[in-house]
Amino acid sequence: MTAFKTTSVEVRLPSRMGFEKVAMSTAASVAKLMGFREDRIEDLKTAVAEACINAIEHGNRLNEKLSVGVVLSAGADSLEVKVIDDGKGMKNKQAKPDIDRKMHGEEDPRGMGMFLIQALVDEAEWVAGANGKSSYVRLVIRLDKEADPDAEA
């Protein structure tokens, strides 16, 4: 068996809404090269977009002098994505959105990004950076070879 060498791709985004789509497209391209199924690529795209939106809006507070770093590390059977900003970091968990409370005005209609990230990838962790800088969210999505009809037995 040959050892698999991790391949990294890095993207740097301005802290401006809309640029999350650049990271989203890059992540989708890397995942496609790795052989992820289309539905998993769609999950990854939404998770990466939401992580970048949080970094742009909450981490870097829309300050265009700051950039958001996106590091994609493709391993043998998983893709890790780190989204890095200059904020103080976010709480590690967000409750599942309660649509009834939202519909009755008891909960902000927004605030679903972290929930979506957690729900759509295999691992998600939020890490606060030292000195209140370089915080990141780390996402991992794994290749599900059993669900791939072309995978070798």
Add this chain to the structure above:
Amino acid sequence: MQSETKSKVDQLTSPAGHPVTVLRFEGDIASTSKDAVLGTYQGLPKETAKLILLDFTKVDYINSSGIALVIQLLMEAANSSQKIYAFGLSPHFTKVFTMVGITKYAGLFPSQAEAIAAL
């Protein structure tokens, strides 16, 4: 950078004879889409537009801010005794809408034909 959201309104009649208002969206649905989503909805006559279909066929990017706009639309519709249905979502966004609970307040259909036939 975000692609502008376009919206347009069509009037149809269901096979059962009910007037149906269709809001057709095109482009991204994100934080910049407030006018296209909520503004267009708020421009509909509340007395006559009682069945409203949201057409997502030409939408390929919806983020959490866009989903929040759809929830705000559902809130306003519930307060005006309007019924909201949607069609044309990709399998992925059908899953996302289901995960966040939107399907409890808006029926989802694969196509316009299937939605209209059910109304």
